[in-house]
Amino acid sequence: MANIKSAKKRILVSKKREMRNKSVKSEVKTVVKKVEAAIEAGDQAAAKEALTLAISKISKAANKGIYHKNTAARKISRLTVAVNKMAE
Numbered sequence: 001m002a003n004i005k006s007a008k009k010r011i012l013v014s015k016k017r018e019m020r021n022k023s024v025k026s027e028v029k030t031v032v033k034k035v036e037a038a039i040e041a042g043d044q045a046a047a048k049e050a051l052t053l054a055i056s057k058i059s060k061a062a063n064k065g066i067y068h069k070n071t072a073a074r075k076i077s078r079l080t081v082a083v084n085k086m087a088e
Helices: 005-041 044-063 069-087
Strands: none
Touching: 005 044, 005 069, 044 069
16 A cells, blocks of 8 residues: 555545446446337337437446547447447
8 A cells, every 4th residue: 555645545446447447338338228228129220219318328338538528429320330230
């Protein structure tokens, strides 16, 4: 354990940020699974609704710096393509 006050604070702050990042990433994974489940079930309306929510969550995570912008774009693109394939 650190002895210097600033080092102790850095440890606390990094733990807090780690927990926040983990919860946001978990939330993103959950909404992505909901989109994939709707696609699997063949429910196009539910898939589009879940996709809208997923895009919002992923974009917010990217804006907060939890995901790199290209990672977020890739996730959104892959989900959108999958939902659009259902329409065909």
